Amino acid sequence: xxxxxxxxxxxxxxxxxxxxxxxxxxxxxxxxxxxxxxxxxxxxxxxxxxxxxxxxxxxxxxxxxxxxxxxxxxxxxxxxxxxxxxxxxxxxxxxxxxxx
Numbered sequence: 001x002x003x004x005x006x007x008x009x010x011x012x013x014x015x016x017x018x019x020x021x022x023x024x025x026x027x028x029x030x031x032x033x034x035x036x037x038x039x040x041x042x043x044x045x046x047x048x049x050x051x052x053x054x055x056x057x058x059x060x061x062x063x064x065x066x067x068x069x070x071x072x073x074x075x076x077x078x079x080x081x082x083x084x085x086x087x088x089x090x091x092x093x094x095x096x097x098x099x100x
């Protein structure tokens with residue numbers, strides 16, 4: 001059964017939202033006394049956040065590039081510190097007879 005067959009549809013409020021790519025999205029909301037229209041809406045075309053001010057849409061989210069574990073380690077340790085830690089670990093393995 002479609003909505004029209006169930007009775008009258010609730011009155012609707014249509015709100016325009018724009019993303020930083022210039023896409024307009026026009027979702028509709030049921031008009032009711034407690035209606036609270038969201039400030040932002042996700043653009044269905046590009047996924048960026050969209051706002052009601054066409055001239056000043058919200059900025060797209062900043063996506064951090066993927067980093068490996070080694071990249072994070074290199075941010076915290078210098079090459080010299082890494083060499084010292086590696087030497088300590090190798091010496092520990094040698095003293096236990098696990099490597100030569």
